[in-house]
Amino acid sequence: MRYRRLGRTELQVSELGYGAARGASQDRAKFIATVHAAIESGVNFVDTAADYGNGDSECALGEALRGHDHIIVETKYQPYDGWGGDAAYTGSAAALTSSAEESLRRLRRDRLDILLGHGIRTLESLDRFMNDGCYEAMARLREQGKVRFIGISELSTVDGTHQILKRAVPTGALDVVMLTINFLLQNAVESVLPLCARHDVGTAVMMPLNQASQESGLVSVPAALECVRRHVAAGYLPSQPPYTDPDLFDFLKPYSVPAAALRFVLAQDVSTCCVGTRRPERFRENLPVVDPPYLDTPRVEKLRELFGRIQGHVR
Numbered sequence: 029m030r031y032r033r034l035g036r037t038e039l040q041v042s043e044l045g046y047g048a049a050r051g052a053s054q055d056r057a058k059f060i061a062t063v064h065a066a067i068e069s070g071v072n073f074v075d076t077a078a079d080y081g082n083g084d085s086e087c088a089l090g091e092a093l094r095g096h097d098h099i100i101v102e103t104k105y106q107p108y109d110g111w112g113g114d115a116a117y118t119g120s121a122a123a124l125t126s127s128a129e130e131s132l133r134r135l136r137r138d139r140l141d142i143l144l145g146h147g148i149r150t151l152e153s154l155d156r157f158m159n160d161g162c163y164e165a166m167a168r169l170r171e172q173g174k175v176r177f178i179g180i181s182e183l184s185t186v187d188g189t190h191q192i193l194k195r196a197v198p199t200g201a202l203d204v205v206m207l208t209i210n211f212l213l214q215n216a217v218e219s220v221l222p223l224c225a226r227h228d229v230g231t232a233v234m235m236p237l238n239q240a241s242q243e244s245g246l247v248s249v250p251a252a253l254e255c256v257r258r259h260v261a262a263g264y265l266p267s268q269p270p271y272t273d274p275d276l277f278d279f280l281k282p283y284s285v286p287a288a289a290l291r292f293v294l295a296q297d298v299s300t301c302c303v304g305t306r307r308p309e310r311f312r313e314n315l316p317v318v319d320p321p322y323l324d325t326p327r328v329e330k331l332r333e334l335f336g337r338i339q340g341h342v343r
């Protein structure tokens with residue numbers, strides 16, 4: 029495993045992080061075994077959230093991470109009443125503080141390494157989050173030593189052109205941001221990452237396999253082709269060859285689609301790339317992607333040529 033600097037936090041984080049959004053509620057033992065496999069592989073960065081499995085993810089991590097105090101844990105507080113783009117903003121300083129205290133209890137830790145405002149999805153609610161007491165509450169928790177670093181994550185299914193982060197990063201208020209980058213949504217590479225570099229903000233990448241599922245996402249050739257079809261249907265790609273060709277992804281060989289997708293992300297100027305898997309053996313299968321040069325220039329350029337103009341996240 030190789031490590032990169034997480035912006036001005038000065039933390040050294042593993043290139044692959046573990047995304048703990050799924051699995052804890054379905055099979056706790058396998059989830060914990062997968063976390064342990066990740067740690068044994070050199071992973072030292074784990075992403076979770078208070079509302080993943082209604083707290084099940086944090087509870088399971090609290091058990092899995094006993095004796096592993098060196099692991100950097102990033103968790104989140106969601107200031108909305110749901111996941112949809114039309115969810116009502118419900119953030120408050122009291123709710124954020126209470127959520128952070130509950131996260132500390134579930135994770136069995138004395139402090140949170142990173143606390144993010146979760147899935148900020150409109151400019152209006154970003155302004156509210158930063159000015160209605162929520163950001164001040166995060167900063168106060170940092171001053172109290174209960175949180176080391178603070179920031180926000182985006183909701184790219186609503187904000188596919190990263191307007192939230194393009195406004196928030198230059199304020200200098202954030203230590204870390206979590207954003208979506210994959211080869212079907214690349215535009216943050218040219219728009220957000222340079223801002224993060226300029227303001228020394230750490231970057232944790234989510235959804236490197238898009239919205240991964242067996243039916244769609246960057247997990248296999250059939251699933252990736254289905255994801256491309258959905259982009260065509262949404263108007264982000266033309267309904268013509270090569271996007272309609274069954275051999276669209278042949279140029280990635282000998283890499284599998286998920287391996288190429290992870291290598292594409294690691295070829296960018298990011299701090300860590302979070303991968304969510306539910307089986308230890310599947311996580312171990314991902315490990316070769318950390319070997320430089322990650323993805324060679326001709327394949328990177330071909331992916332940019334094919335998909336670099338996409339301006340929206342399709343699940």
